[in-house]
Amino acid sequence: MKSLPLARAIALLTPLALLGGAYAFQYIGGLPPCEMCWWQRYPHFAAVPLALIAYALKGKPCWSALFAGLAGLAIGISGLIGLFHAGVEYHWWQGLTACSTSGGGSSADILNQIMASPLTRCDAAPWSLFGISIAGYNGLLSGAAALAILALLLRWRKA
Incomplete structure (x- = not known):
């Protein structure tokens, strides 16, 4: 069956595409990420090496499926x-508040870093298409990909 190779492909291509899109919005579109935007990237950062391991273990299908599943x-x-995050942007519920600095130093140095940082709010969508924000698209696309990977792995297991 071709379900395991397809699951591996989705497990690798989804995070690469969504991270590529996020970085395009950031560096080409000039939309710096908020704290919650970064939270969405971290699992994709983890999914890429897991999917690569799944590819490296093609000769051992059970192990390959395990790593594709972990990526999913x-x-x-x-x-x-x-x-x-999309719910926070639509004001369906309140988000978590966080303040972070990128370095140490004196109080004046930290204050200067904060003042020089772009203000990016988690509760305001900087971009939307058809009323869906970037976070909303990530939720929809990542959720669909995760379900597809799970379904493909279940089909592979039954075969």
Whole structure:
């Protein structure tokens, strides 16, 4: 059956495409990420090496399926974070508040870093298409990909 190779492909291509899109919005579109945007990227960062390991283990189908499934789980987690973030943007619920600095130094240095940082709010969607924000698209696409990977792995297991 071709379901395992397809699951591996989705597990690798989804996080690469969504991270590529996120970085395009950031560096080409000039939309710096908020804290919750970064939270959505971390599981995709984890999914890429897991999917690569799944490819490296093509000769051992059970192990390959395990790592493709772990990549799918990471993608699904990103999707859940994306849906939560979209809910914050639509003001369906309140988000978590966070303030972070990138370095140490004196109080004046930290204050200068904060003042020089672009203000990016988690509760305001900087871009949307058809009323769906970037976080919403991540939630929908990552969720669909995670479900597809799970379905393909279940089909592979039954075969």
